[in-house]
Amino acid sequence: MLFWVIVKVGLKSLWANKLRSLLAMLGIIIGVGAVIAMLAMGAGAKGQVMSRISAMGSNLLIVRPGQARGMGVIVGANQRLTLDDALALREVEGVRQLAPVVSGTQQIKYGNRNTRPSITATSTTYLPIRDFHVEKGRPFTEGEVESAARVVILGPVTANNLFDQDDPIGETVKLKGINFTVIGVLKAKGDQGFFNLDDQAFIPYTVGMKQVLGQDYLREINVQAFDGADLAKLQEDMTAVLRKRHRIPDGQPNDFDIRNQADLISSMMEINDTFTILLGSVAGISLLVGGIGIMNIMLVSVTERTREIGIRKAIGARRRSIMTQFLVEAIIISCLGGLMGVALGVAGARVIGAATQFVTQIELSSVLLSLSFSAIVGIFFGWYPARRAASLSPIEALRYE
Numbered sequence: 001m002l003f004w005v006i007v008k009v010g011l012k013s014l015w016a017n018k019l020r021s022l023l024a025m026l027g028i029i030i031g032v033g034a035v036i037a038m039l040a041m042g043a044g045a046k047g048q049v050m051s052r053i054s055a056m057g058s059n060l061l062i063v064r065p066g067q068a069r070g071m072g073v074i075v076g077a078n079q080r081l082t083l084d085d086a087l088a089l090r091e092v093e094g095v096r097q098l099a100p101v102v103s104g105t106q107q108i109k110y111g112n113r114n115t116r117p118s119i120t121a122t123s124t125t126y127l128p129i130r131d132f133h134v135e136k137g138r139p140f141t142e143g144e145v146e147s148a149a150r151v152v153i154l155g156p157v158t159a160n161n162l163f164d165q166d167d168p169i170g171e172t173v174k175l176k177g178i179n180f181t182v183i184g185v186l187k188a189k190g191d192q193g194f195f196n197l198d199d200q201a202f203i204p205y206t207v208g209m210k211q212v213l214g215q216d217y218l219r220e221i222n223v224q225a226f227d228g229a230d231l232a233k234l235q236e237d238m239t240a241v242l243r244k245r246h247r248i249p250d251g252q253p254n255d256f257d258i259r260n261q262a263d264l265i266s267s268m269m270e271i272n273d274t275f276t277i278l279l280g281s282v283a284g285i286s287l288l289v290g291g292i293g294i295m296n297i298m299l300v301s302v303t304e305r306t307r308e309i310g311i312r313k314a315i316g317a318r319r320r321s322i323m324t325q326f327l328v329e330a331i332i333i334s335c336l337g338g339l340m341g342v343a344l345g346v347a348g349a350r351v352i353g354a355a356t357q358f359v360t361q362i363e364l365s366s367v368l369l370s371l372s373f374s375a376i377v378g379i380f381f382g383w384y385p386a387r388r389a390a391s392l393s394p395i396e397a398l399r400y401e
Helices: 003-016 018-055 083-089 142-146 156-163 205-212 231-245 261-304 306-314 319-355 364-390 394-399
Strands: 060-065 067-070 073-077 095-105 108-110 113-115 118-122 134-137 151-154 172-175 178-186 200-204 220-225 256-260
Touching (some): 003 018, 003 319, 018 319, 018 364, 060 231, 083 095, 083 220, 083 231, 108 156, 113 156, 118 205, 142 205, 178 200, 200 205, 220 231, 261 319, 261 364, 306 319, 319 364
Parallel strands (some): 118 200, 151 178
Antiparallel strands (some): 060 220, 060 256, 108 113, 108 172, 151 200
16 A cells, blocks of 8 residues: 555544544643743743843953851851952953942932932943943043042933933932932843843942942952953962962862853853753653553554454555554644644743743744654554554454444
């Protein structure tokens, strides 16, 4: 029997039992749809992670206080990073520029309006290191930093909360009861999920540490390396400088932590991959359930068509032709279910992206993977019913009522 004739017979058989065929496909439809939707969520999360890291700036290393320990238990952060540490790191070979950072949250008032953004007290180098751009006005100068000038640069969300559509440049706002002059508004970077980069205010660290945030130590030091610099070597050199300054004996752990973008990308991708595998595995279980449903339906079909199989064998149909027919029917069910599942998964991913805060990104590889897996399910779970049909004795099959 020619292959296309077998396919035609298989399609007629499935069409004759439309409801049963649809129910057999249902598990595959749900499974493929779930896999595509879950993998789209994972790809979207990966894209968000990469955008957040790229928004931090390029060739970036971040120095932060390490974890303080008491009796082997983490009890807080070591408050050991100072401005002198930042000055010492500036002399390390390969450092292009750096910025000391102190941060916190404070209420900013303008007239009868107020908002509570993140306050970052830093130097003039912070904005270029973190790839921020001033859209209106100007950044503060070295002279303003040295003189502890009371000037502030607002993020676009903060500026909108305080001034709506009015021009904030030159206006005076109150920060912890102190008058600050608005000298600039940053260009929008977009909400990064857990932290909105546009809802911030920047002031010189000389006025921010003591007068606004009341901190003597730095929250972090942002270091930008020259293009093409070996970040791993630079990290080692910076570690040596800080260990010497903090008088840490050999064999003792650091009281600070240095992370570069490669470390951040690696750790975030590892978490994201684990998340994606977990979601994909849970969704893939429904594909296996769908395959079991296909095998069940095909076994019922073999039982119902026992006399048909006997007649075909009696008039010369070969064992291989019978097996191919039932295997093709199983593959048709799984592939049609897979195509319908793709449509369901794409639609589901778009609905999730539109109705929730999850960002979804449908990738061709996930669609092809789901379709391939559905075809494999059809072959795997269709093989046993097909083999059973081909193994029937024509005499016994003709006697079957």
